[in-house]
Amino acid sequence: MVSGRHAPSRWICGLLPALAVMLAVTQSAAAASLSAKDLQVLGRALAFLQPPPGAGSIAVVFAHDDAASRRDAEAIVALLGDGLRSGGSLLRPMLRDSQSLAAGDFSVLVVAQGANGEAILAASRATHALCVTGDLAAVQAGLCTMAIWSEPRVEVVISHAAAVAAGIEFVAAFRLMVREI
């Protein structure tokens, strides 16, 4: 079959871009301060918000004038792809500068490397958005509500003060199982 002889080359032609995309995603994942698995944990943790978030947006925030922070945020957005599914809701990612959070059109703030600070804290308080980071020190300092990481085992750390300030509540069983500071 003629078409059969040509089929492998078409497969290879289709495969190469796919491999390129996978490579890019892998590189992005390696560069991001939050891994794909961390974000999967985040999606599951969001289901324990009281009330759970409906469909909306996740703002992935980078520090103003910080190229490394922006690259990290872009990597996180790439990992999120079309969005983060939590329960029946889809939260679509959007890239945001830390100085342009006034719009408040998001329910979750994912903070890229180097972006934690008073601006994020103020935005979280003003919009009642959950602030999430991979930087435990930021949560310990009360600058962000939730730190997550998935390796070597899943850990979720919550700043009680930051949660109260942002008016964020969690299901009781969840609070009993995570580390609060």
Add this chain to the structure above:
Amino acid sequence: MTRHAFIRCALALLGGVLGGGGFGHHGMLGYAGVALAQPVDYGALEQLFGEPVTASVTGKPQRVADAPADIEIITQDDIRRSGATSIPEVLQFVPGLDVRLDGFASADVGIRGYNQTSNPHLMVLVNGRQVYMADYGRILWATIPVQLSEIRQIEVIKGPSSALYGFNAVGGVINIITYDPITDHLNTATVAAGTQHYLGGSVVGTGGIGDTAGVRLSLGGFQAHDFAPGQLSQGDALARQSPFNGTFAADSRWQINPSVSAFAEASVGDTRLSEQELTALFDTETLVTSSIRAGISADTPFGLLSLSAYRSDASVDVNNIGINLVPITDTEYQTSYVVQASDLVKLGTDHTLRFGLEYRNDADNSGDYGNGVISTAIYSASLMWDWQIAPSLSLTNAVRLDHLLLHYSGNLLPGAPVTVAQYNNTTVTEWSYNSGLVWRATDDDTFRLSVARGVQLPTLLQYAVQFRPGIFSPAAYIGRPDLNPSVVWNEELDYDRSLPAIASTLRTALFLQRTDDLLTTPFGAPLTITPSGLPVFFSQNVGYSTAAGAEIGIKGHSANGFRWNASYALVSTTDHTTLDTSPGLGTVEYAHSAPNHVVIGGLGYSQDRWELDLMARWQSSYLDYRLDPTRTMLLPVQVDNYVTVNARIGYRLTENLTAALAAQQFNAPALAETAGPPVQRQIILSLTARL
């Protein structure tokens, strides 16, 4: 209504549901997505943390690795791959557990020794509801109204847990957790057939209204021929009849609002089984059991408030053979009702408290066995305090006070040196505690140090059995109201290490235990002649016993489909009793009544549509008892060490249909595992549909 009429009704009801009645959910089993404000959403929390979650150790939901006790979790996958048709068959491959199969549908399960027939040292619960028989605190596993396919996980806590569960949780606790009616949409049916003329099946269906209400209905049962009598005496052999069982259960939950959840459940069952009873006789019991339970929990600013109440009933027809091969029949009516309230509250960021109140009433109208009704009313208060001292260090302390009132109404045996007034003036107040320190030394290493004081209450029959002379021997068998509870002290050090390089976890445990005021039934006590000249065997406290042991086990799996486990358990028990333990006299002989050494191994492989599993267990010899052919004396029987090997092959025929062939004990056609009938090889072919 005839004996099986309720099962037919239940089947029709369940058929209606599965046949497309007005229930809206037909989703996949598993995480439904939205975590509701239920007390513990096991599925969602397990998915979040990537490991099983339990609330059985402290009453607070915890990751198993963080719990301050030695706990084993048997998952639904473990249950399915075991090929087992009963819960005890699953438990026999858990390190530290001892399973005595003394009939096709009869088993006694012990934790770390101290296992004998009608073992009352173990607490078994279904979603927190205690399922022991009120007369002797024994577990008739076949009567538990749960199908294997609806179990999310079985949680096995080794060692005393009286500070949470009260009396009788001294050997350990087994909590059977089923799937949630709202978040887990389980629709499955299984039929199975095999050797011993086994025929069994189960149907489980779940329906609901959105994420706010759900109900799960389950129906199942089996019939079979019991094991051949082997060396049993003529009387014991005559007393045994083939088993059957049918149970129906309904479990529902409503999410009233995001913070308030209510539940209601009910079950009925009809069971016949032959077993070795505490007299060492073999009998056949036919039981009609039922339970009803309701509760509500609310996530409030004052904590997680829970209130629940339940009632369990059992009508038990006992048929056995006495001396001179005279048939003996008796009917018991047992009732338990329980009311529980608790508040689980987190104070600040590091402290969690749980306040608990409980009222329990157990009653046994044991007909000819007790000539009346014996009951206990127990009032309890408990407090658990969990302190997260540092990110890697936590301390949990729990204390509980139980106050018991004993009551008897009936006609005591003429000449018995006890009075009704003595019973009705008896009160017992006991305290128990559990304390555990958990230190996560590194990401891979966890140490647990725990101490506990558990309390074993005398059983209702130990208090009040009234066998007149001439039933089992020329003497009478009489319980006493002045018995002391047994007190079990336990110290334990555990060490767990995760081994990521081989995707495994190593678990080790060292424990020391001492049981004061050992309790014996009249059937294991020395003969006493009362001042009135009546020869009597009394229930009594007979000294103390110590035990020491260790467990080591490894369990893991690989990404390419292999899974493995291996373990070794050691327990060495020493008795210090006031009894003459010469052969033929004593049943309180714990030093030799359970194997000292147990080795377990398992290997499994999943690939595409196939599941292959092989499990083996070797245990050392131990000493068991049955009655001698004259049926008047206990006959010690040495049970030699043995190996049992099980295997299962599962094949997924379609997306929804799985066939499995399981061979229990395929290495031997018959094995003497107790002094009872030899356990026979069992081959079971099953077909499971999962929608």
